Amino acid sequence: MRKPEQCGKNNNSNKLRKGLWSPEEDEKLMNYIINNGQGCWSDVARNASLQRCGKSCRLRWINYLRPDLRRGAFSPQEEELIIHLHSLLGNRWSQIAARLPGRTDNEIKNFWNSTIKKRLKNINISTTTTSASPKVCNPQSHELNKDHNNMGGFISTQHNQHAGFMPIFTSSLSSSMQTTIVNTINIEGLPVLDHGLNMQVDGGYFNSTGQCFDDNNKGFYLENDGIFGSVNNIGIEGDMFVPHLESVNTTITTDQNNHQRVVDNITCKRETNNNSTYFDDINSILNNCNVSNNKKSENRVGVGNLFQEELTIGEWDLEELMKDVSYFPFVDFS
């Protein structure tokens, strides 16, 4: 552990302590926040008579002192959920932590880097030496991103730190021209959720740079690995369309209002394996996405200069899935 030490970077921080927190400091911080709430962290540090910077106080509170923290080792169920969420969200530890009550992003990040990463690496080594299995599609894998650098209209991008890919439609689209992109994703063989979902997602509005238009928070949203959260409060303006695709064939049409429309169809086939778990199936699906053309016409309503589309088919939603405890019967969300 770090020894407490003086910070000497600048005049102000000369007085600030760094390193491990003493029990006395913990007590001061805890008492202050209990009595006064959080507020501005630099004020917290000052008013609680702590020789710490605000950031340090914030970190200490979030990662250690918060009363709702759940200490102790990760359960196998939590571990599996983390792996699953990581396949959906990548290294967005804070978002993963938000779905694991009582766990912090730092805790999950450490756990991932120290334990799961190695485990998955070992699994990967053993599988690649025994069979010609598909590549593990980890969106955070730079090696994999290299492999996908130039695939049928999707290129690797650094614009979005969360994602590996975004569609670029520069060849035929004017930047000033409104464009609608329709993607239909059908996943065969997936369990149907209670609300009739079969992971079928439709809709989406993007400009020529790949940005998703606001859909009143009711649009859909594709994530790193082509997993498709949808609908309520997930897809928002500015979200990137970041499918994980092996290839894409795009159909561009122009409607009567001179709006261009890019139509893709993504079909993911499930590989049957009696020994596989639910997550294995998900990963198998994600690893075997194929894309084909399929024009789709839906009832669309113009809103200003933008199209708006009503979702007419089943929606698969990460949040909803998280709410559906039956899918994670092993996780204690209480």
Place this chain on the structure above:
DNA sequence: AAGTCCCGCAACCGCCGATTC
């Protein structure tokens, strides 16, 4: 018993976006 290696974890660092002035 002593030395070395390895691992887990707490905390720091640096960057970025949002907000304030």
Place this chain on the structure above:
DNA sequence: TGAATCGGCGGTTGCGGGACT
């Protein structure tokens, strides 16, 4: 409008302690 500040986040560091030799 631009600079300053703040909060949030992911990446990285390095210490403590257990395992191993």
